[in-house]
Amino acid sequence: MTVPQDDEFRQMYAANFPPLLGYALRRVEQPADAADVVAETFLIAWRRRHEVPGGPETRLWLYGVARRVLANHHRGDERRERLGDRLRKRLAAVVPDPGAEIPERLAVREALARLGELDREVLTLTVWEGLEPREVAEVLGVNPAAVRTRLSRARARLRELVGDDLRRPGHVSSVLTVPTPEEGR
Incomplete structure (x- = not known):
């Protein structure tokens, strides 16, 4: 497997950004979250560029990465929501209105x-x-x-x-x- 060079990576990015953004937009509530998911996906692709398969397999590999990034994103949302609930309950008890x-x-x-x-x-x-x-x-x-x-x-x-x-x-x-x-x- 050959490691993509800067130009090859740019081409991979240009060819795959729109479909990955659409994928993410359909799976998150906020457009900014979708942009973050795609940015993180390509950051991972850059860091692991020696593992990126060539040809039509590239897009599938990127979808797999994006899927895992989305899963982490959703787990993080759930953790933040649970933490927020606990904090709101604690604050209500500690700081009366x-x-x-x-x-x-x-x-x-x-x-x-x-x-x-x-x-x-x-x-x-x-x-x-x-x-x-x-x-x-x-x-x-x-x-x-x-x-x-x-x-x-x-x-x-x-x-x-x-x-x-x-x-x-x-x-x-x-x-x-x-x-x-x-x-x-």
């Missing part, structure tokens, strides 16, 4: 979703993560004064969206009030 303790959590979540992305992030980093405005500014890469302004506006807008009866104990808006440093923070 701060909004889960509030009876009106759906109203809060809906109102938060209606805020702008930066306002929502400033508010949640301050209230739920317990960061000071200067810390939030560092996380977001903005000026601390801008964080304080956005925080004030975001709180006001959120109160407006969920109701402004702050005197009622347990009202969802009560979670939006974070003590100032003078109040013992």
Whole structure:
């Protein structure tokens, strides 16, 4: 068996890429995954080029390699899915949802979703993560004064969206009030 040289390998690639890509596309959910499968198939072919048979057997050999690459791809997906499930269960037990303790959590979540992305992030980093405005500014890469302004506006807008009866104990808006440093923070 002769080892394909660069030109021969290019020709093999050009002749076999379209059918292998079609093969992979029909067996994966995402086109990017198919491209990865074909790329890995040809990488293996390059590394094992001394084993690649010539003539019409080349395509069959490449299909065999692609089949094994796809099998590995699918096993990897299954492993990632199982790991993701375990991680989600563990995270749910370790990191409780701060909004889960509030009876009106759906109203809060809906109102938060209606805020702008930066306002929502400033508010949640301050209230739920317990960061000071200067810390939030560092996380977001903005000026601390801008964080304080956005925080004030975001709180006001959120109160407006969920109701402004702050005197009622347990009202969802009560979670939006974070003590100032003078109040013992």
